[in-house]
Each structure stands twice: as C-alpha cells, then as structure tokens.
Amino acid sequence: MSPTDLISRLDTSEVRGALLPGFALGDTTWFRVGGNAELYFQPADAEDLSDFLRRLPAEVPITLVGLGSNLLVREGGVPGVTIRLSQKGFGGARPIGGSRLEIGAAIADKQVARAALDAAIAGFAFYFGIPGGIGGALRMNAGANGGETSAQVIEVRAMNRAGEILTLSKADMAWSYRHCGAPDDLIFLSAVMEGTPGDPEAIKAEMDKVVEHREAAQPIRSKTGGSTFKNPPGASAWQVIDAAGCRGLTVGGAHVSPMHCNFLINEGDASAYDIELLGETVRARVLAAAGIRLDWEIKRLGVFAPGREIAPFLGA
Known part of the structure; x- marks a missing residue:
C-alpha cells in the first residue's frame, strides 16, 4: 500500500498534529540512514493522540519512535503509522x-x-x-x-x-x-x-564525570546508534567483540569503532543494510569464537528492501 492509499483510508478531519505520508524516517536517526515511514504522525498533545488512535483501523500497524539515537530503520521502510511524540506536547x-x-x-x-x-x-x-x-x-x-x-x-x-x-x-x-x-x-x-x-x-560534579567518561571512552561525535549489543551475563559486550577479532571490522561504509567495540559507525556513506550486516557479522563471529549469542540493544525497525535481507547471526 502506498502512503497516499493509507492516508486516504483514515479519518484525519480533526488531527491537529503533523501527519506526513512517505516521511524520510531514516534522516531523523543518529545513523542518518534507512527508509521511510509509510505515514508519520506527530500528535499535538495527548488528546490529539487519543482521538487519532480511536479512529485508526485496528489492522493498521503502529510503530513508536523517539529521538532516534538507538534506532536503525531498514531500507524497505516502516509500514503503517509511525508515531513520534513532540517536545512541545x-x-x-x-x-x-x-x-x-x-x-x-x-x-x-x-x-x-x-x-x-x-x-x-x-x-x-x-x-x-x-x-x-x-x-x-x-x-x-x-x-x-x-x-x-x-x-x-x-x-x-x-x-x-x-x-x-x-x-x-x-x-x-x-x-x-x-x-x-x-x-x-x-x-x-x-x-x-x-x-x-x-x-x-x-x-554538577557527577554530571561532569559522566561527560568526561563518555568523551574518553566512546565515539560520541560519530554517526552511531550508541551501544549496539546488550552485555551478556557475566561479561561486557565490547570485550567479547574484541576477543572475536572484530575491532575495526568493516562492511561497506560501516565499521566497528576502534575506540569502543560495542559501537557501530557510519563513516558517511553506509547504508542501513551495511550497518545491520556488520552487526550480524559481529554476532556470528562472537558466537563462533565464544559460544555467546549477543542480543541487539539498538532497535531495528521496518522491513528489508527486496534482495537485501539479512539473517540473524548470518543464518548460523
């Protein structure tokens, strides 16, 4: 279904917030990659959100996104309605x-x-x-x-x-x-x-220490989604990734940060496919090297573009 087809099915007569078909959702993420939202809704306030939800057909899927810092949007886009709450409301x-x-x-x-x-x-x-x-x-x-x-x-x-x-x-x-x-x-x-x-x-001193730690240990000025994988029981994700030989590993325009192995970096020309394929390559190597199945901490949304599907752990 095209974005125009979806919005034509909805009762939007009383919507006060922004309602945008085919919105470039990937551009709102910190990775700056990925596909579009079929329909993007930013409600004016809680009443506007409630009215919209009551009118939304039950079969239309809803996806909620936030500031985009821990988010990867697949190239095929996000079907249905993607909702993002505004600071104002x-x-x-x-x-x-x-x-x-x-x-x-x-x-x-x-x-x-x-x-x-x-x-x-x-x-x-x-x-x-x-x-x-x-x-x-x-x-x-x-x-x-x-x-x-x-x-x-x-x-x-x-x-x-x-x-x-x-x-x-x-x-x-x-x-x-x-x-x-x-x-x-x-x-x-x-x-x-x-x-x-x-x-x-x-x-204030405690906040300053937090900033000092991040600047010293994490690639915070790069296009990244933050910590990629959850720490496995009894270990640190970055340590098992490093031990599996993945520090600096590259796929297309994406690479594992040499500074912190639990961060994936978009050097500027990476695609969502590159980033997710790199992540699954890391998971496959850690599984093979240590028998540990890392879980994604980054949220991956949407569908794969045709011919660019990626199997978890590369099918291992």
Missing part, C-alpha cells in the same frame, strides 16, 4: 514536591539531568550520558554509570491502542536488564520519578 520536567519530578516522555535524557540539577535532586546525573529520550529510557530500562531508569520511577502514564490513558506502577512495568515487560503497544506519555535531596555542586 509531551516534553518538560517539573518538580512536584519532595524529590520527585514529573517528566514527559519526549524530553531528552540530558535535559532531565539538568532539570534535576536545577531542583537540587540527586540520582539523575547518569542521564547526562544517555543520548536518548525518556520514552525510550522507560521502554528499554536505560542506564549508565551505575544508574538505571527502573530505580527512579514511581509510576508511568501510558496510552493504549484504544486511546485510553493508564497509570502503571513500577511492578506493572516488569523491568529487567535493558528491557521492559509492559505491553509493546503502550505509548508512554510521562513518568513520575524520584531521587534524593542533593547538593547542586556535587550533582
């Missing part, structure tokens, strides 16, 4: 008493760390080193530098496919390492998160 982080913040799902993690600093709330400095948004952090239990999203959350507001708003407890989120067990079709809108009273100078 779903951003912000405000103190709500004690050491709690109410945080919108579309706000960048780094901005949350700054808001907590302004409010003299400790426990959020680790977000200063995560290049994503809170919606993604909730979905994957993002963490760094000893901090983790699940430790901070009190409750989460979410919207289901029917356009209904739900409140989820920490137990409802069913978190584990880099994973959330809440239903995949829920769209996270905001969260109440809690830290502890802190000294602004100490919080």
Whole structure:
C-alpha cells in the first residue's frame, strides 16, 4: 500500500498534529540512514493522540519512535503509522514536591539531568550520558554509570491502542536488564520519578564525570546508534567483540569503532543494510569464537528492501 492509499483510508478531519505520508524516517536517526515511514504522525498533545488512535483501523500497524539515537530503520521502510511524540506536547520536567519530578516522555535524557540539577535532586546525573529520550529510557530500562531508569520511577502514564490513558506502577512495568515487560503497544506519555535531596555542586560534579567518561571512552561525535549489543551475563559486550577479532571490522561504509567495540559507525556513506550486516557479522563471529549469542540493544525497525535481507547471526 502506498502512503497516499493509507492516508486516504483514515479519518484525519480533526488531527491537529503533523501527519506526513512517505516521511524520510531514516534522516531523523543518529545513523542518518534507512527508509521511510509509510505515514508519520506527530500528535499535538495527548488528546490529539487519543482521538487519532480511536479512529485508526485496528489492522493498521503502529510503530513508536523517539529521538532516534538507538534506532536503525531498514531500507524497505516502516509500514503503517509511525508515531513520534513532540517536545512541545509531551516534553518538560517539573518538580512536584519532595524529590520527585514529573517528566514527559519526549524530553531528552540530558535535559532531565539538568532539570534535576536545577531542583537540587540527586540520582539523575547518569542521564547526562544517555543520548536518548525518556520514552525510550522507560521502554528499554536505560542506564549508565551505575544508574538505571527502573530505580527512579514511581509510576508511568501510558496510552493504549484504544486511546485510553493508564497509570502503571513500577511492578506493572516488569523491568529487567535493558528491557521492559509492559505491553509493546503502550505509548508512554510521562513518568513520575524520584531521587534524593542533593547538593547542586556535587550533582554538577557527577554530571561532569559522566561527560568526561563518555568523551574518553566512546565515539560520541560519530554517526552511531550508541551501544549496539546488550552485555551478556557475566561479561561486557565490547570485550567479547574484541576477543572475536572484530575491532575495526568493516562492511561497506560501516565499521566497528576502534575506540569502543560495542559501537557501530557510519563513516558517511553506509547504508542501513551495511550497518545491520556488520552487526550480524559481529554476532556470528562472537558466537563462533565464544559460544555467546549477543542480543541487539539498538532497535531495528521496518522491513528489508527486496534482495537485501539479512539473517540473524548470518543464518548460523
């Protein structure tokens, strides 16, 4: 189905947000590669999102994306409707008493760390080193530098496919390492998160250490999706990748970072196919060398272009 065909089937008379057929979704990712969204929707606010979902036919698939930092869009594009929440409608982080913040799902993690600093709330400095948004952090239990999203959350507001708003407890989120067990079709809108009273100078010093560590150890100024694979039990992903001889490994315009082996880099002319093929080559080599099956941390969306399919572990 073409984007024009899809939008012609929908009741968009009351949509207030941006609704764009054939949107170049790959251009919004940090890798800067990949295909188009069949239909892209950026709702004005929660009411606009709810109205749209209630009118959307049940057979039309929905894909939710965030800031694009941990995302690879396949060349065949993303069927159905791709939804991205706006900062204006779903951003912000405000103190709500004690050491709690109410945080919108579309706000960048780094901005949350700054808001907590302004409010003299400790426990959020680790977000200063995560290049994503809170919606993604909730979905994957993002963490760094000893901090983790699940430790901070009190409750989460979410919207289901029917356009209904739900409140989820920490137990409802069913978190584990880099994973959330809440239903995949829920769209996270905001969260109440809690830290502890802190000294602004100490919080700022902790944030500075986070930045120093990232700049020294990670290729943060390259076109990359961040950490590519989850750490396997009892090991670090970069170490098993290095031991398998993958440091600097290249496929097309993509290569494994010599600085940090768990980062894949687009040198400027890589395709989504190059990047995913490189990732699966790394997984295959680690499996052969160490018997470890690395799991992707980067989210891969959409369908392969015809003739450019890639089997997991290269079919091993």
